[in-house]
Amino acid sequence: MGSLTRGEIDHSLHPRVNSADPVAPRPRPTEPPHLLRDDADAIAIATALAAELAQGAQLRDREGLLPLAELDRYSQSGLWSLLVPKAHGGPGLSHATLAKVISIVATGDPAVAQISQNHLAIVDLVDLDGTEEQKAMVFGWSLAGLRFGNAFSEFGTKSVGEFRTRVTFEGDEAVVNGEKFYTTGALLAHLVPIVAVGPDGIYLVFADRDAPGLSVTNDWSGFGQRTTASGSVRLDTVRVARNRAIRLRDTTEHPTVQGPVSQIIQAAIDAGIARAAIDETIRFVTTQSRPWIDSGKETAGEDPYTIQAIGDLKIRLHAAEALLEIAGRAIDRGYAEASLDTVTEATIRTAEAKVLTTQIALEATNRLFELAGTRSTLAVNGLDRHWRNARVHTLHDPVRWKFFHVGNWYLNGTHPPRHPWN
CATH class of the missing domain: 2.40.110.10 (Butyryl-CoA Dehydrogenase, subunit A, domain 2)
Incomplete structure (x- = not known):
């Protein structure tokens, strides 16, 4: 998929966001999506998809174009069904693979990755709370390529967990x-x-x-x-x-990994945003930036302070990605055998991962401009989208409360709350 120029945009195929443009319900797929074979298959497909999504991400952000064709390719890739259990005909992959796949897709376009987050969390939720008949129904839909959106949150209520519907x-x-x-x-x-x-x-x-x-x-x-x-x-x-x-079961009475599953997807998107920003920083510094006058270097990539900063960003990104892997494995254990202890471990590990992914997403997207220089702020580059995406997406579920719940567990042995936002 090549990038379109402004003059080549067909707005009948790409409706704008925040407009009165009508968007008809999307046609249902005529063929089932690819059925993932294993973890390696999922990661390979996600990697190829991310490269394709990256080519049009700047244009879609600039023009406010909905990713219609891109989303169809994403849901037909099989990645939306990676959590469907093997007993119901799905690949039944791990939550660690889920986190890896989402972070890769988000590197290409975090908006497209976010559109899938509720579908993926809902598959797990139905497996946890649905009857066998309902599981067969919902998993069958997913394996047929049908996409689930969401209608959860509401305006005007006292808290995010209160509903008037x-x-x-x-x-x-x-x-x-x-x-x-x-x-x-x-x-x-x-x-x-x-x-x-x-x-x-x-x-x-x-x-x-x-x-x-x-x-x-x-x-x-x-x-x-x-x-x-x-x-x-x-x-x-x-x-x-x-x-x-x-x-739905009351998670305060029945411990489940519902919350950590939702949270690890959020954290993985932030990790993808960070990775894309660091990659853009390296590309820009090595191809367009000038060395600072006091460095005495021939190229910007030889600046010792820039080298140090890139090293710092990469180390912190890898730490966040490692915690995502650890959190995913903890969720797998809590999913296989739910108890107060296994669900608490999954919740704490996921909270730790979300703290680091939030921090590196914000830091990487901010330092991009500091390290790349004034030229990187020109509108033609579209690099501001990384910071805007990080700033908006990391607002999902405040990390200041993650610090509290993690500290309260280690210090006082207080189990963290169990709900979709923790």
């Missing part, structure tokens, strides 16, 4: 009413899973993207992660089959 049951139907925001992926999904309060607890309700009463507004206006389509969803008496409403 309601589901009621009428015979064989579930009926949903409410409004959602930060609905990453819903605009371009085939199915929209909705978190709603029912008569006996919290439910995850799967509605078709084109279901009557379900409307998605393309109104995400963040200055970073611009093309994630994280706008709003309105639910006006949306009716679905009752078996599409999955009753």
Whole structure:
């Protein structure tokens, strides 16, 4: 996929973000996606996809173009089904591989990587809380190439964990009413899973993207992660089959790795942003930057302070990536045998990883300009997107609370809270 010039953009194929442009529900795939063979297959596919995504990432960010064709190729790659258990026909890969794959994809375009995060977390959530019939249904959808968006968070509530959206049951139907925001992926999904309060607890309700009463507004206006389509969803008496409403267990009473799975995907995206920024820094310094006048060097890459800074960034990136691997293995253990101790270990390890990925994403995207020099800030380079993406995406779930929960565990033996944001 080559980069398009401004004059070659077909806006009928690439709707803009935060606009009144209509975006019809995406057509369902006519063929099933690739079925991953193993970890190496997943990593190889992610690496090739990231290189392709990187070619158009600057253009999509600059013009605010939704990644329609790119997303189709991503979901048809098989990567969206990497967590589907082998017992249900999937590859059943590890959460360590999940983190690696997402970080690689995010290196190419973190907005595209973010669109898949809820789908991947939902596959695990259904495996943890769904009935056998519901698992077969949802996993079958994923293996057929259908994409899940999300309708979780809401404006105007006291906290992120409070919901006003309601589901009621009428015979064989579930009926949903409410409004959602930060609905990453819903605009371009085939199915929209909705978190709603029912008569006996919290439910995850799967509605078709084109279901009557379900409307998605393309109104995400963040200055970073611009093309994630994280706008709003309105639910006006949306009716679905009752078996599409999955009753979620209370994680405060039943320890599960639901939270760490969601968090490790977030952390992996930040690691990808950091890696892309460091790669851009090295490329720019070695091809375009001038050595500082006081260095006495012939090239910018020979500047001892620049050399030191790149070494520091690479070391901290590798430390963050190593913690992602450790966290993924801890999640695998908690997934295979859930207990208070295994889930706490997964939560703590993932929190540690998220602290480091947040720090290196912000530091790498900031130092890019310091090391590359004033020329790197020119609009034609589009390098500011890395900092904007890092600044916006790292706001998912504040790391100041990660420090607290990690310290409280080591110091006082206090188990961290169990919810999707921790």
